[in-house]
Each structure stands twice: as structure tokens, then as C-alpha cells.
Amino acid sequence: MLPILYLSIIVSVIIILIKFRVDIGVVLFIGAILTAILFRTGIKSFFLTLINSIISPATLSLVGTVILIMYFGALLEKRGDLSKMVDSLRSLIQDNRLTMVIPSAMMGLLPMPGGALISAPMLKEGAKEFNLSPADKTFLNYWFRHIWEYFWPLYPGLIVASTITAVPIFLLARFMFPLTVVAILAGLVFGLKRIPFVPPSFSSKKITALKNLILSIWHILIIITLVLAFKFNVLYVMAGISLLVSLLTRIKKNDWKEVVKQTFSYKTIILLFSVMFFKAMLIDTGAIDSIKEVLKPEGISLWFLLFIAPFLVGFLTGVNHAYVGVAFPILLPFFLQNGVNLAYIMFAYASGFAGILLSPVHLCLVLTKEYFKADFNQIYRRIVPPVIFVWLFSVLMFFLYK
Numbered sequence: 001m002l003p004i005l006y007l008s009i010i011v012s013v014i015i016i017l018i019k020f021r022v023d024i025g026v027v028l029f030i031g032a033i034l035t036a037i038l039f040r041t042g043i044k045s046f047f048l049t050l051i052n053s054i055i056s057p058a059t060l061s062l063v064g065t066v067i068l069i070m071y072f073g074a075l076l077e078k079r080g081d082l083s084k085m086v087d088s089l090r091s092l093i094q095d096n097r098l099t100m101v102i103p104s105a106m107m108g109l110l111p112m113p114g115g116a117l118i119s120a121p122m123l124k125e126g127a128k129e130f131n132l133s134p135a136d137k138t139f140l141n142y143w144f145r146h147i148w149e150y151f152w153p154l155y156p157g158l159i160v161a162s163t164i165t166a167v168p169i170f171l172l173a174r175f176m177f178p179l180t181v182v183a184i185l186a187g188l189v190f191g192l193k194r195i196p197f198v199p200p201s202f203s204s205k206k207i208t209a210l211k212n213l214i215l216s217i218w219h220i221l222i223i224i225t226l227v228l229a230f231k232f233n234v235l236y237v238m239a240g241i242s243l244l245v246s247l248l249t250r251i252k253k254n255d256w257k258e259v260v261k262q263t264f265s266y267k268t269i270i271l272l273f274s275v276m277f278f279k280a281m282l283i284d285t286g287a288i289d290s291i292k293e294v295l296k297p298e299g300i301s302l303w304f305l306l307f308i309a310p311f312l313v314g315f316l317t318g319v320n321h322a323y324v325g326v327a328f329p330i331l332l333p334f335f336l337q338n339g340v341n342l343a344y345i346m347f348a349y350a351s352g353f354a355g356i357l358l359s360p361v362h363l364c365l366v367l368t369k370e371y372f373k374a375d376f377n378q379i380y381r382r383i384v385p386p387v388i389f390v391w392l393f394s395v396l397m398f399f400l401y402k
Helices: 001-020 025-036 044-053 058-081 081-093 096-107 116-126 134-145 156-165 169-190 206-229 234-245 251-261 266-284 287-294 304-315 320-336 342-358 363-372 376-400
Strands: none
Touching: 001 025, 001 287, 001 304, 001 376, 025 044, 025 266, 044 058, 044 116, 044 266, 044 342, 058 081, 058 116, 058 234, 058 251, 058 266, 058 342, 058 363, 081 116, 096 116, 096 134, 096 206, 116 134, 116 266, 116 287, 116 363, 134 156, 134 363, 134 376, 156 169, 156 320, 156 342, 169 304, 169 376, 206 234, 206 320, 287 304, 287 320, 304 320, 304 342, 320 342, 342 376, 363 376
């Protein structure tokens, strides 16, 4: 049981440091050091993991993609595309609260690292007439960015789950869809309901509004089409679209300087490297694999096992296909008792995703926090209730189909 004790210590230290408002990049670096100490990694192995995590293609691609996303968002803001998009949505929808979060939900259809950074400037624009705190804006952008991930068949987590369980992905997606419905309801109840309705200040013709909407999001539609339909690499797509939009943009020299200033945030770049280093240390030390060895099915209640294995890996890694890849092979015998039990799969998936949504390593969370300059304590006060709300629905399904 020592590995579980060590992992519990790591999680506790991370939570305590966050509670004391230590910079998240520093927190994760400390978490990596603590992992190395507890799992007895030598100095040579420690620095080897550090260097390899920094220069790995995955890390460099991630950093490049996020920088391009930040540049793209800043450029759209200076061009006025974000304000045009928000105005058009307001004319079409007539509820400014929904207008504010629709861009986040749209970007949620796009599986990409740090994708919440694209919708964050859009939500910021839509939230201007509301008196929202940084934590409120962070929660709304973060939550509605992830409402589709329970069932959307283009996300790696669902693909891996389908492969491991041998359940056709569209059958699995159809069964998991109610989780997305409940997540949308949670977002409305815990997020938008608390915001007073503000009648639109103007209303243009629907056709004109639709035309302006398309003109303000054509570049985003191209990104979604190239990534989803043609499966192009996100980094190359963002580079190409950013270059194209830059060539078509005519703004003042000072505005260009501001775009560049918003693009290169040393805190964000350090954070990305720290995230990848922490994950690499968890893998290289065998910390994640040790969960497989410790959490044996014998002697552990089914309910607890289906919850703790995916939740712990999800919380530690912040990556959905990581918890599916580690936990689901352990849980496979239980999924297949008397045929395939889709409710058990749903419960395990929702438990892991609860860990993902609460994970301080989750890129969308930490990047959105940094963008809105929000406080982690305030963010968690808003995130925890809807996470529990959705998870309890999966608990209900677990006992209904037991």
C-alpha cells in the first residue's frame, strides 16, 4: 500500500500549496521533485526525466500550439471579431447569458490541448455587461468547454474506452450522452442561473446577424473542419490560420505590440513545461503503474474500485485517455460481468472525468485561470458542486443497473 500512501502525500502537498496560493507552475515542479524522492529516483534519472520532458516533441508541440492559440485569441480581439461574434449571437439568441458561453461550448467540440484559451477571450467579451468575478468567468469558460467530452466520439478518452471494452464507440457514446445533458443542466443551474437576465440592448435583422456571425468566425470554422473532419495536426492548423489571419489584418502598430505581449507569457510557458515534467515523473518512476499493482479487485468493493482507480489517475494526470488507459484494463473483468455493463463503464468514466475536472494539472483549467487571473480557491468553490452533481447521476445509473 506504500505507493497509494505516497500518491496521497503528493496530492495532499499539491492541494496545500494551491491553498496557500503558490504559483501553479512552481507547485507542479515541487510535485515532480516530491514524486522523485518518494519513489526513490536517483539524481541522474531525475535530471534525465527533466531534460527529456523539456525537449520531447510532445512538450514542444504543446508549447507551440498554446502560444499560437494565445496569439490567435489576442489577434481576434484586436480585429474586433470577438465583439462582432458576440453582437451577432445576441441578436440571434436574445439571452446574453447563453451568448456568453456558446463559444466555449463550440470550442469544446474541438479536441485540442488548451483549447479553452480560444474561447476565453470570446467569453470575456460576452461577459462585459455582467459583473462577474475572474473565478466566475474561469468556471463558465472551463465548464462549458467540457460538456461534450463525456460522449463526443472524437475525444481520445472515449476512443480508448471503446477499444479496451470492445464496445462500438457510437453505442458507448449514445449511452454516455445523458452525462452531457446533466453537465449542461449543471452549468445552467450552478453557473448561468445565478446571473440575472439582461435584455439585449439592440436587435438587428436575423439574416444580417447570421451573416455577421459567419464573417466573425470563419477562421474558427476552418480550424474545426480541418481538425475534426480532416484530422490535421492542431499545431500546423493553428500556424496556418494564424498566418492567414495576420496577413488579412490591418491594425495599428501599437495593437500589434499588444498582441505579441499577450502571446508570450513566461508564467504560462513555465507552467506548460512543469505540467509535462510532472506527468513524465509520474510515469518514469512507476507511480502510475503502481496503482495497477495495488488496486487489485480482490477484497475491494466494486463501487470503490470503479471510483478510486480512474479518479486518482485522472486527478494526477489531468488527461482523460490516461485514466482510461490505466484504470480500464484493471476494471475490464467487472465491465464484462454477465455481458457488457454499460452503466459500470459510465460510472468509471464519470469518476475519472471528475478527477480530470478537479485536477490542478488540467491544462484548460490552469490556462483559463491564468488568463482571467483567478484564484484557485474561488474557482474550486464553483467547480466542485457541479462536478458532484454530474458524478451523482453516474452513481444513480450504477445502482439502477447493478
